[in-house]
Structure formats: structure tokens, C-alpha cells
Amino acid sequence: MAEARSVLVTGASRGIGAAIALDLARRGYDVGLNDIARQKDALEGVASEIAGMGRRAALHFADVSDKAAVDGMARGFLETFGKVDAIVNNAGILIAGEMDGLPEQVWDSVMDVNAKGAFMVIQAFLPAMKARGYGRIVNIASIGGKHGAPEQAHYSASKAAIMGFSRVLAQEVGPLGITVNSVCPGIILTDMGRVNLEDPAVRKAWQDKTAMARIGAPEDVAGPVAFFCSDDSAFVTGQTLNVDGGIVFS
Secondary structure, X not given: OOOOEEEEEOOOOOHHHHHHHHHHHHOOEEEEEEEOHHHHHHHHHHHHHHHHOXXXXXXXXXXXXXXXXXXXXXXXXXXXXXXXXXXXXXXXXXXXXXXHHOOHHHHHHHHHHXXXXXXXXXXXXXXXXXXXXXXXXXXXXXXXXXXXXXXXXXXXXXXXXXXXXXXXHHHHHHHHXXXXXXXXXXXXXXXXXXXXXXXXXXXXXXXXXXXXXXXXXXXXXXXHHHHHHOHHHOOOOXXXXXXXXXXXXX
8 A cells, every 4th residue: 555645735724725635635645734823723624624534634833934833843744744745835815905005014924924934834844855855845826926916016026936936946956856836826715815806896807807707716726736746747847837717828
């Protein structure tokens, strides 16, 4: 019987993160579930679903922008599972605001979680991947990092940073058997995505802009992420995949 693969998914208590974690568990992965402490009940719910599939789930409460917390999470994950096959950096926040009145702390918070958080997590787990000569790193960016929308300049900047970071890291770790790719979700119906969808007219406008004429669901993102976590993508690295139903065609 093949040894189970292990994956860490950050921001896994709801939305895209929960969908990714559950999908990977269905595919045979043991899953480390990360989120902040106030998401405890929701994260435990995801863990319960994974346990019901016969897979192992471990809870890791950590702010991904806090180095000490992330380092502790990495130690705990490796003690539990013995190795890390894949990392999905999904944790992210969006606090909308026009640039001329945007508080400095809002800019810092968005950049700290969305950009620095992925860096912190990867840096903590990279030695274990290097030691094995194997790893799959998937960073969740956004089509907002390519085009963006009003009141989201800081969010767009954070997601553009993730894509640039991923391209360079792929070059650094490629010879070591580690791949690094980004996934750019489009308009997805999540708690965070509802920022774009509260107005029915706005929702219709997005549907009209989308080739598939519908708003995405979190589950729509899970399959592409699973591809990048698998050996089917062994010769794919430094790439960015739009998962948006046909909004951005580049």
C-alpha cells in the first residue's frame, strides 16, 4: 500500500481553503489544517469531515505572518506526519479601501498575511523538502494580482507579489525536486468574495464578463490545486494558472 502523502493547507477553515483541504483528503492526503485561533470551531469541522474519510487531519493554529508561530507549526506538522509533500498557501485577507484614505496598518495587514505569510510558511518547511529532494508548493494568488479592481490596490499588490515570488523561488528550488506554482482564482463565492458580489447588479456584471457565465464555487479551485500538488505536474513549475471561468485570458 502506498504511503499517504501529507499536505499543509493554510486558511483552511472555510471557503477555498476548506474546499482544497477536503478535496486533497478525498484524493488520499493526510492534511495539516491551519488557521487563526478564532476559526477553531470551523477548522474542527473540516477536520471532522476529513477523519470521516479515513484520513488524518491535524489542527495548527497560527497567524502565518508570525514567524515564531509558523516555525512552531512546521515543527508540529513534521512531528505528526514525518514529512511534508505539499504546501498550499491559501491564507489571505481583503480589506477594501481607496488609496487616498487607506490606513497604513491596513496596507501592512494585507501584505503581512497575503505576501509575507506565504514566505514565512515556505521558509519554515523548505529545509524538510530539500532534505527529501521533493516538494510541491502551491501559492493561491488571484486574478486581482493581474488586473485588480477599485479599492483593492493593496490586495492586488499582495497577490502580484506572490506571483513574482513564486516564479523566482521555482528557479531556486527546481534542481532540488521542488516545484512552485500559483493559482489565480477569479470571482468565487466565498465570505471574502462576497465583497465583490453584494450588489446584484455587480454580480450580474461579473457573470456577464465570465465566459462560462457563472460565479465560481470554492470547489472549482480545488482540482487545479490538486494537479499542482501531484506528480502529474512534475515538469511544471514557475507557472500561474487562472481559474476564473474565463475572465482573464493570459
